[in-house]
Amino acid sequence: MIFSGLTERLQETFKKLRGKGRLTEEDVDQALKEVRRALIAADVNFMVVKDFIARIRDRAVGSDVLQSLTPAQQVIKIVHDELTALMGGTQSKIELAPSPPTVIMMVGLHGAGKTTTTAKLANLLRKQGRRPILVAADIYRPAAIKQLQVLGGQLNIPVFSMGDSVAPPDIARAAVDKARREGNDLVIIDTAGRLHIDEELMGELQKIAAAVKPNEILLVVDAMTGQDAVNVAKTFNEMLSLTGVVLTKLDGDTRGGAALSVKAVTGCPVKFVGMGEKLDALEAFHPERMASRILGMGDMLTLIEKAQASFDAEQVEKLSKRIRSAEFTLNDFVQQINQVKKIGPLDQILSMIPGLGNLKKLKDLEIDEKELVYVEAIINSMTPWERENPHEIKGNRRKRIARGSGTTVQDVNRLLKQFEQTKKMMRQLMDMEKNIKKGKMGKNLFGLGKKGSPF
Structure with a gap:
């Protein structure tokens, strides 16, 4: 899971600080030594670490912190602020053209996932109301054109191609002309990559950029390559004046050094991150939210956005009514499981919940998505009557259901017990909601408020 090692080490460091009523400069220096080691172990650029630690120390040894009643929380807040600044400060959005179409040029080396990311980006921006067209300008890699056409077909997004005998700058120019004629307000060009950076590659990319004058030149790099990704970004930026970076495979990068280093080293903001293989697994990069994840504070805003995008609002409303009227059944249970699965992998979901970002805690929960498959198999082996009346499922029925589901x-x-516990918990949450509306609950519900504040 992303940043797992860094999160764990930082939380251990801050735990030691919380045990102190007052902080001395020596306490701060000792904590910053641990933070420095954690960042270097996370493969963050050494000079970036050096500057980062210096900025934190300048702020942390000030009188406001050392004389504060909650100095440890103040230090954590400073680290959070500096992490946010290190990764760009605020979200860097796509710069739209004053008059359509907006042209985005995707560049990068082989193996970073450039073609797939091109399709993912088109899918993400279409959800925001854009009308994209994909351009197959990689005429060298075998099957690159076909790959983009297949991805476009899966997403129902048009793909412009002129085969592999036309020069890429001419393909790009013709694609932009076609977009203007047919009302596509977004052109995303998939360009050729190489196994390494060379003059031929850069020369062609510069010709494409000169031909269509793109609004964005986005570099796609594999986050799992760590500082190599940062070095590639630096070289591409010097040659092409990049407007942003897309980090792929960030969900598989347990260290996260590239995400923390790339803006400081290149000056280019990270605009998007790939968080999985599916075509909807591309997210806008929010520095502040990522800093919260790194510090184990969760990322509820992203979780809420994912839920809103994935959940069927009508189904959710029906489910709420059934819970309130105590009519929640196994049919509703399996529906809810399927809704949650749409948001993403369970470990990613749980890492966004404050307090569950720590890897050890997630291990304790023994997250195994295969269990969901067994749950669905068991419920599907029941009769409609049994799903509506789970409390009536006795010995012989349980044996038959087990045989039918291969369990x-x-x-x-175990499933029936979990269902009863879930039902009970949902009733309790509904009671809490009623009490909140009646003003019977305090503001510190779920640990929010002064005592539960991460700062």
Whole structure:
């Protein structure tokens, strides 16, 4: 999971600080030594680490912190602020053309996932109301054109191609002309990559840029390559004046050094991050939210946005009514499981919840998405009547359900017990909601407020 090692080490460091009533300069220096080691272990650029630690120390040894009643929280807030600044400060959005179409040129080396990311970006921006067209300008890699056409077909997004015998600058120019004629307000060009940076590659990319004058030149790099990704970004930026970076495979990068270093080293903001293989697994990069994740504070805003995009509002409303009227059944249970699965992998979801970002805690939860498959199999082996009346499922019925689902009676027993616990918890949450509306609950519900504040 992303930043898992860094998060764990930082939380251990801050835990030691919280145990102190007052902080001395020596306490701060000792904590910053641990932070420095954690960042270097996370493969963050050494000079970036050096400057980062210096800025934190300048702020942390001030009288406001050392004389504060909660100095540890003040230090954590400073680290959060500096992490946010290190990654760009605020979200860097796509610069739209004053008059359509907006042209985005995707560049990068082989193996970074450039073609797939091109399709993912088109899918993401279409959801924001854009009308994209994809351009197959990689005429060298075998099947590159076909790959983009397949991805475009899966997303129902048009793909412009002129085969592999026309020069890429001419393909790009013709694609922009076509977009103007047919009302596409977004052109995303998939360009050729190489196994390494060379003059031929850069020369062609510069010709494409000169031909269509793109509004954005986005470099796609593999986050798992760490500082190599940062070095590639630096070279591409010097040759092409990049407007942004897309980090792919960030969900598989446990260290996160590239995400923390690339803006400081190149000056180019990270605009998007790939968080999975599916075509909807591309997210806008929010520095402040990522800083919260790194410090184990979760990322509820992203979780809420994902839920809003994935959940069927009508179904959610119906489910709420059924819970309130105590009619929640196994049919509703499996529906809810499928809704949650749409948001993303369970470990990613849980890491966005404050307090569950720590890797050890997630391990304790024993997240195994295969269990969901067994749950669905067991419920699908029940009759419609049994799903509506789970409390009536006794011995012989449980044996039959286990045989039909390829599981054991113990598995069926466990599911029915989990269902009853879920039902009870949902009733309790509904009661809490009623009490909040009646003004019977304090502001510190769920640990929010002064005592529960991460700062």
